[in-house]
Amino acid sequence: MKLNSLKISLFIIITLSITLIISGLLVYKNFVGFLGAWNQSNKMNIYLKVDTTESERNKLIAFIKKQKSVSSAELVDRNKAGLNFQSSLKEFSSGLVTMDELIDLIPESIEVDLENSLSLQERDQAFAALAQSVQEQPLVEEINYGATWIKKFEKIDQVFRSAGIFAFLVLLVSISYLVALMVRIYIDDSKQEIEIYSLIGATRWSIYQLFLKDVFIFLCVSLVVSFVVLFAAFTYIKSKLVTSGLAETFIENMSFLSFNEITFVVFMLFVFIYVNCFLTIQSSVNRLNQISNE
Amino acid sequence: MIEFKHVYKTYGADRHTLRDISFNINKGEFVFLTGPSGAGKTTLFKLISAYEKISSGEVFVLGHSLAKLKKGQIPFLRRKIGFVLQNYKLLKNKTVYENVELPLVILDVAQKEREQRVTEMLRQVGLETVKDQYPDYLSGGEQQRVAIARALIHEPEIIIADEPTGNLDPELSKTILNLFFEFSKKGVTFLVATHDYRLIDKQKCRLLKVDNGQLVEDAVV
Ligand SMILES: Nc1ncnc2c1ncn2[C@@H]1O[C@H](COP(=O)(O)OP(=O)(O)OP(=O)(O)O)[C@@H](O)[C@H]1O
Ligand SMILES: [Mg+2]
Numbered sequence: 332m333k334l335n336s337l338k339i340s341l342f343i344i345i346t347l348s349i350t351l352i353i354s355g356l357l358v359y360k361n362f363v364g365f366l367g368a369w370n371q372s373n374k375m376n377i378y379l380k381v382d383t384t385e386s387e388r389n390k391l392i393a394f395i396k397k398q399k400s401v402s403s404a405e406l407v408d409r410n411k412a413g414l415n416f417q418s419s420l421k422e423f424s425s426g427l428v429t430m431d432e433l434i435d436l437i438p439e440s441i442e443v444d445l446e447n448s449l450s451l452q453e454r455d456q457a458f459a460a461l462a463q464s465v466q467e468q469p470l471v472e473e474i475n476y477g478a479t480w481i482k483k484f485e486k487i488d489q490v491f492r493s494a495g496i497f498a499f500l501v502l503l504v505s506i507s508y509l510v511a512l513m514v515r516i517y518i519d520d521s522k523q524e525i526e527i528y529s530l531i532g533a534t535r536w537s538i539y540q541l542f543l544k545d546v547f548i549f550l551c552v553s554l555v556v557s558f559v560v561l562f563a564a565f566t567y568i569k570s571k572l573v574t575s576g577l578a579e580t581f582i583e584n585m586s587f588l589s590f591n592e593i594t595f596v597v598f599m600l601f602v603f604i605y606v607n608c609f610l611t612i613q614s615s616v617n618r619l620n621q622i623s624n625e
Numbered sequence: 626m627i628e629f630k631h632v633y634k635t636y637g638a639d640r641h642t643l644r645d646i647s648f649n650i651n652k653g654e655f656v657f658l659t660g661p662s663g664a665g666k667t668t669l670f671k672l673i674s675a676y677e678k679i680s681s682g683e684v685f686v687l688g689h690s691l692a693k694l695k696k697g698q699i700p701f702l703r704r705k706i707g708f709v710l711q712n713y714k715l716l717k718n719k720t721v722y723e724n725v726e727l728p729l730v731i732l733d734v735a736q737k738e739r740e741q742r743v744t745e746m747l748r749q750v751g752l753e754t755v756k757d758q759y760p761d762y763l764s765g766g767e768q769q770r771v772a773i774a775r776a777l778i779h780e781p782e783i784i785i786a787d788e789p790t791g792n793l794d795p796e797l798s799k800t801i802l803n804l805f806f807e808f809s810k811k812g813v814t815f816l817v818a819t820h821d822y823r824l825i826d827k828q829k830c831r832l833l834k835v836d837n838g839q840l841v842e843d844a845v846v
Contacts, residue, residue, distance in 0.1 A: 523714065523716070523717065524716060524718075526714060527714045527715070527716055527727075528727075528731075529700070529703075530674070530703065530708050530710070530714060531703065531704070531708075531727055531728045531731055531775070532700045532701065532702075532703035532704030532705075532728070532731055533700060533731050534697070534700045535697075535700070537731075621676050
């Protein structure tokens with residue numbers, strides 16, 4: 332296959348388009364992952380009434396652990412809670428309240444965490460169900476699991492997911508049209524070739540194949556190039572972010588597309604771009620399949 | 626081989642490019658087609674090669690009625706015809722050798738036999754020395770001979786040539802015409818459009834003359 336400027340620009344357009352789509356997915360995936368990470372760090376606090384005995388507390392913890400989706404339930408004693416509280420307030424609280432006064436103010440609580448496999452919605456439902464069954468327990472004073480925040484995040488998550496899918500489809504369609512347009516220019520440029528092949532009795536199908544083969548090669552090389560470039564860029568950016576020390580848990584959880592996701596993307600790109608190109612090739616070849624006087 | 630029965634070809638509403646053309650060319654005949662520019666010679670060839678639809682009448686090529694031919698059958702009909710067109714139609718990104726080889730590639734001829742036949746054909750048209758050149762760097766006459774070689778290489782049953790000697794000097798014209806006669810003796814049917822009356826005079830053959838879309842003469846000269 333000989334390269335000319337048209338083929339090279341076709342290749343560049345395909346590569347850039349694919350890179351655009353994949354990087355969009357990458358950002359999307361990690362943003363959703365970020366929401367998920369926040370969600371997973373959110374726990375339920377069950378505040379206890381004053382003056383409970385240890386055996387009563389243990390009974391309650393055992394009861395909670397038996398509930399659906401619960402992965403852990405631990406007692407947060409007053410001293411620890413006090414320290415936490417103090418450290419989060421730091422100098423604002425210094426001198427205002429002493430440690431002892433603080434501990435008196437803070438009730439004892441049980442911190443409950445759920446299994447990590449749950450989605451935002453499932454987690455919300457599991458928390459709500461758990462809250463209902465725990466509420467009736469005599470020791471329980473108050474339950475808090477950031478319900479209003481979860482509701483807000485759920486909305487953001489939903490909007491983001493549907494907007495993401497919509498944007499992905501729009502991008503995919505417009506890109507496959509763009510590529511098809513380039514292919515059409517490329518075919519028009521090969522007008523003479525089509526005339527000659529048809530003149531010496533090549534079947535239409537074998538003429539299509541001439542172009543389909545080129546598009547196939549471009550698509551494959553473009554896919555490889557885009558993935559390699561993006562993976563390199565992703566690794567570099569992640570390493571830079573890690574050394575910056577910002578939002579560590581989130582950055583550590585940043586991940587490239589998984590094998591399944593890559594398979595899905597490659598499949599979608601192939602189907603959309605290739606089918607569109609095939610239709611373009613078919614109509615262009617049929618249009619050019621005649622003898623001109625050039 | 627080729628039969629026209631009251632053929633009309635109209636472009637647009639009322640532009641008759643061909644009007645009531647009837648003739649019959651038998652196997653192995655060598656026929657010249659002449660007529661002034663714009664008479665309809667190329668149009669007639671486009672009908673035979675099924676690039677244009679017949680407006681009315683009937684055309685038979687190699688026993689097939691073109692009007693009844695299915696789209697998918699057209700390429701297979703064309704493989705039995707060798708075309709030399711007015712503007713050569715060579716692939717710019719392939720060498721002389723590859724251009725001539727193309728019909729054999731389409732016919733799935735084995736590599737070894739292809740090589741042998743192409744080399745021999747290039748020798749016959751006097752192009753051995755430029756076989757690795759690209760068409761753009763050839764003279765008009767050389768390009769024309771590449772087109773001729775490509776039309777003859779797969780030994781089609783019919784050769785249709787539109788001004789095949791338009792760019793050749795008298796000496797080369799004679800060589801090419803002799804090559805045509807050689808093929809003709811083997812039973813290949815020729816239909817050659819030309820303005821060059823000197824070519825026609827040299828040989829006893831059939832002459833079809835069109836003028837303004839009508840067949841005005843069908844004679845043996
Ligand atoms: N696709 C077309 N649409 C409209 N008119 C056409 C078309 N093709 C050919 N014609 C007309 O048909 C007439 C015959 O054209 P044709 O090319 O057959 O002439 P020709 O005999 O081959 O001439 P020349 O000797 O100059 O090659 C011309 O007047 C031309 O303008
Ligand atoms: Mg002509």
